[in-house]
Amino acid sequence: NAGVTQTPKFRILKIGQSMTLQCAQDMNHNYMYWYRQDPGMGLKLIYYSVGAGITDKGEVPNGYNVSRSTTEDFPLRLELAAPSQTSVYFCASTGQGGEQYFGPGTRLTVT
Amino acid sequence: EDQVTQSPEALRLQEGESSSLNCSYTVSGLRGLFWYRQDPGKGPEFLFTLYSAGEEKEKERLKATLTKKESFLHITAPKPEDSATYLCAVCPIGGSTLGRLYFGRGTQLTVWP
Numbered sequence: 001n002a003g004v005t006q007t008p009k010f011r012i013l014k015i016g017q018s019m020t021l022q023c024a025q026d027m028n029h030n031y032m033y034w035y036r037q038d039p040g041m042g043l044k045l046i047y048y049s050v051g052a053g054i055t056d057k058g059e060v061p062n063g064y065n066v067s068r069s070t071t072e073d074f075p076l077r078l079e080l081a082a083p084s085q086t087s088v089y090f091c092a093s094t095g096q097g098g099e100q101y102f103g104p105g106t107r108l109t110v111t
Numbered sequence: 112e113d114q115v116t117q118s119p120e121a122l123r124l125q126e127g128e129s130s131s132l133n134c135s136y137t138v139s140g141l142r143g144l145f146w147y148r149q150d151p152g153k154g155p156e157f158l159f160t161l162y163s164a165g166e167e168k169e170k171e172r173l174k175a176t177l178t179k180k181e182s183f184l185h186i187t188a189p190k191p192e193d194s195a196t197y198l199c200a201v202c203p204i205g206g207s208t209l210g211r212l213y214f215g216r217g218t219q220l221t222v223w224p
Contacts, residue, residue: 004154031210033211040216041216042115042198042213042214042215042216042217043155043198043200043212043214045211048210048211050210058211090154090155092154094210097143097160098142098143098145098160098202098210099143099145099157099160100145100155100157100200100210100212101157102147102154102155102156103154104153104154105152105153105154
């Protein structure tokens with residue numbers, strides 16, 4: 001199993017550009033999550049999904065959108081990138097015991 | 112308002128010097144408490160789940176314990192390869208997001224030879 005995979009690993013965006021962060025898992029997990037991690041801060045939940053076709057907002061959803069058309073994939077869309085979205089983004093999925101498995105992250109810089 | 116507080120923020124230990132990291136939480140009902148290790152530039156790596164007060168889990172030099180208000184991650188005779196940031200997270204009973212974890216800010220552990 002590859003677990004949770006994310007692409008790209010790094011990206012630099014100009015203010016106002018858009019992009020999609022890709023996330024996929026091969027563990028057949030229903031629950032998936034997107035977090036951002038800023039220096040010195042805890043992981044903040046952006047969006048989550050409890051299954052294909054079902055998504056909902058987390059703690060910091062403004063400026064982001066998600067979709068979940070399959071169990072495996074959970075892409076995160078950034079529209080009109082802003083410097084405040086400079087962060088490291090992690091995707092995760094939940095195992096049977098409630099533990100979350102994380103991808104390697106995408107480091108995004110908006111300038 | 113933080114639901115999970117970790118202390119200390121940073122800890123430097125000499126190789127072999129045992130110590131403990133603390134995670135205190137304020138959720139009214141706990142579904143589970145989770146410990147993760149995070150290396151620089153990588154995603155958090157799952158270590159332990161604790162479900163009820165009195166429970167303990169061990170893995171190599173690490174032992175996690177749980178009380179009704181806090182959890183400790185005990186590190187016995189640490190080695191330089193134990194250097195990482197250790198994250199604590201709780202899953203409260205109820206709430207609006209099924210399975211949501213609330214993370215602390217982490218303890219950055221450095222073990223020097």
